[in-house]
Amino acid sequence: GIQVEQSPPDLILQEGANSTLRCNFSDSVNNLQWFHQNPWGQLINLFYIPSGTKQNGRLSATTVATERYSLLYISSSQTTDSGVYFCAIHSGTALIFGKGTTLSVSS
Amino acid sequence: NAGVTQTPKFQVLKTGQSMTLQCAQDMNHEYMSWYRQDPGMGLRLIHYSVGAGITDQGEVPNGYNVSRSTTEDFPLRLLSAAPSQTSVYFCASSYWDTGRETQYFGPGTRLLVL
Numbered sequence: 010g011i012q013v014e015q016s017p018p019d020l021i022l023q024e025g026a027n028s029t030l031r032c033n034f035s036d037s038v039n040n041l042q043w044f045h046q047n048p049w050g051q052l053i054n055l056f057y058i059p060s061g062t063k064q065n066g067r068l069s070a071t072t073v074a075t076e077r078y079s080l081l082y083i084s085s086s087q088t089t090d091s092g093v094y095f096c097a098i099h100s101g102t103a104l105i106f107g108k109g110t111t112l113s114v115s116s
Numbered sequence: 117n118a119g120v121t122q123t124p125k126f127q128v129l130k131t132g133q134s135m136t137l138q139c140a141q142d143m144n145h146e147y148m149s150w151y152r153q154d155p156g157m158g159l160r161l162i163h164y165s166v167g168a169g170i171t172d173q174g175e176v177p178n179g180y181n182v183s184r185s186t187t188e189d190f191p192l193r194l195l196s197a198a199p200s201q202t203s204v205y206f207c208a209s210s211y212w213d214t215g216r217e218t219q220y221f222g223p224g225t226r227l228l229v230l
Contacts, residue, residue, distance in 0.1 A: 040216075040217065042217075050204065051224075052159075052221035053221075054220070057218065099217070103149075103161045103164065103174055103175065104161065104219070106159045107158050108156060108157055108158050109158055
């Protein structure tokens with residue numbers, strides 16, 4: 010089945026720094042989502058981005074479907090950005106999740 | 117809207133006990149699903165439903181049963197709990213709009229099987 014790999018597995022930042030999270034996938038996809046899981050465990054849908062670029066405040070995402078990767082950019086990071094970031098690919102009726110990138114932002 | 121609700125938030129079971137994890141949504145979504153999350157892993161799909169009366173297996177269905185008698189509710193049953201089922205369980209509902217799926221996750225149920 011489709012494989013989803015995320016890097017880096019862990020990231021430690023000082024508040025105000027920028028970061029790039031990467032998601033590679035093994036097969037062509039027609040949709041991809043990014044999620045944030047906050048330290049309390051709640052999962053929030055950040056982007057639905059099968060291709061192209063989207064921006065929402067300090068966060069933006071780019072998916073290059075032909076090269077099978079997606080990037081999540083976080084600018085001017087804040088402590089509230091801490092948590093785990095997942096990308097997920099639709100495979101049939103299921104979402105296939107990567108193992109996530111754990112982000113820790115310190116003040 | 118309450119969104120997706122799950123009960124209980126925490127549960128401790130002994131091996132062999134049975135229990136039902138409850139999930140409800142008030143957004144009239146047709147699609148609902150159950151995932152489990154283990155340390156260092158992403159979420160893995162257990163079972164899903166595309167509408168009332170229709171369920172199917174996901175990636176890791178063994179040891180779990182589901183039913184969908186109404187659009188709102190999608191309970192997950194553990195018939196005979198095993199330590200390997202210690203995990204955090206998430207229920208989700210979603211809808212499709214103009215070719216895009218939007219998913220909403222519940223707050224999760226933390227299950228410990230001793």
